[in-house]
Amino acid sequence: MFSLTEDIIFVAMGIAAILSVIFVVLAIITKDLVKATIFSAVQSTLYAFLLYLLMSPDIVLVYVAVSVGLLPLITLVLVKKVGRYEKV
């Protein structure tokens, strides 16, 4: 019974980490900076889930507010001022 729960925790951890790799690569290769910001926010959400599974809920409380809320907001304001598309 306990072994099954442990397996589920580890499988969820691995899936969150592997999905975050996909979103990091998408955020780096895309030319649209708004899309890059959104991919970075999705990656931050996955990291928050990973941190929760790693038994640090105190970090999650700060991390969600900072890295899912404030940093994409600052980046979006910056993108609005400097222009949306990266030149090839």
Added chain:
Amino acid sequence: MDIKTIMFVATIVSLYINIGVCIYGVLSKPNLVKKFIALTILQDSINTFMILDGYRLWRAGLIQPPVLLNWSPTEEDLKQFMMRAVDPLPQALVLTAIVIGLAANVFLASVILHLYRHFGTVDVDIIGVLKRVAISEELS
């Protein structure tokens, strides 16, 4: 190898790949906003890696939280607590690092905005050429 080991190794390898991809983004992308986004992801990856470093597999009694429930703990309680609890030192370090990183990131964003207002672009190659032109005009 059981599924737990495979998934834990997959998590570690994924974080290493994220750190590598973000270093590539910081070094090779000319756009300063893209560099900024890659730098924030790099910070998050390193912070998560440090938390992963302090993680300990919580074997028996997954229902019980990793805190000390007894107000006047006996030796057996303390031994159980030491076996269950994770290392709090990386967590305190990362909690401070996230908050300081937010301040550093806001400063970087304002620097990028001032560079854009001065040069009219956020491409570091063009900014380098413009600076070289300005310096040679001043010297001549």
